Structures are given as structure tokens and as C-alpha cells.
Amino acid sequence: xxxxxxxxxxxxxxxxxxxxxxxxxxxxxxxxxxxxxxxxxxxxxxxxxxxxxxxxxxxxxxxxxxxxxxxxxxxxxxxxxxxxxxxxxxxxxxxxxxxxxxxxxxxxxxxxxxxxxxxx
Numbered sequence: 001x002x003x004x005x006x007x008x009x010x011x012x013x014x015x016x017x018x019x020x021x022x023x024x025x026x027x028x029x030x031x032x033x034x035x036x037x038x039x040x041x042x043x044x045x046x047x048x049x050x051x052x053x054x055x056x057x058x059x060x061x062x063x064x065x066x067x068x069x070x071x072x073x074x075x076x077x078x079x080x081x082x083x084x085x086x087x088x089x090x091x092x093x094x095x096x097x098x099x100x101x102x103x104x105x106x107x108x109x110x111x112x113x114x115x116x117x118x119x120x
Contacts, residue, residue, distance in 0.1 A: 001091065006079045007032050013096040021103065028058070028106060029072045030099070035080045051081035054098040062108030075102040 010032055014022070036044075036052040044052050058073025077098055086094045101119055 001079070001083060001088065003032070003034075003079070006095075009092050009095045010077050010099065012092070013099040016096065017103075024061070024107070025103070027070070027072045028075060030075045030077070032077050032079060034078070036076075036078050040076070051085060052078055053081050053085070053094070054078060054102040056102045056105035058106065060106060060108040073106060075099070075106065077102070 010030060014025075014030060036055065038048060040055050041048060041050060041052055043057070044055055046052055055076045055078075056073070057076065059070075077095060082091055082094055082098070097119070101114060104114055104119065
């Protein structure tokens, strides 16, 4: 898939969020990358041969006290792993699912809870 199409699908997933959620993303940058770096995999607790679909980098809202003058949190959506794991027709839905998963981390939801909700 072309990079621009992938980026547009990520932007579409963000635009489809309820207004209340979009407003809460004031200091969050959502970016796309082809592949996760070794550091990204390590920070997610994965090995070099694992695929990482997305990553939240930042301080969840539930853990903030004085958060002024901070760099934006980041949500990274990885194109290569999504393309390897899913058929072309599935990718838009999986991008939306990955965006929601990473946004949940921004709002303070842990992986265990996401797994229990079927969003793991």
C-alpha cells in the first residue's frame, strides 16, 4: 500500500472518533512509520522478530499531575506489520482498531484491561 493511502486511513480513523475524544487529544501527535525500531520493540516488551502494530509514547492522562511545557505524547501506527498480518481489505479496520488501542493507553487503560474488553 502506498504511504499516502496508509496515512489517509490513519487520519480517517482519527476523524471518525467522537468529538469529545478528539478534543482530549490536544497534545498528542499521531504519526505513521514503516517499521518499529529496535527501541520501539523493547519499550513494548517485544523481541526483534515480533510485529508491533502501534505504540503509545507518553504519560497517560491518569498519571499526570504537572504536565505543562511537555512535548506532545505520540501514537505511532506501523504500516509494515499491519500489511504483513492482514489482507488489504482488512487493513482499514485494523488501523482503526490499532488507533483505538493506542488512544486507550493515552487515557490510562492498561493492556490487561484492553485484552478483557477484546481490544488486545
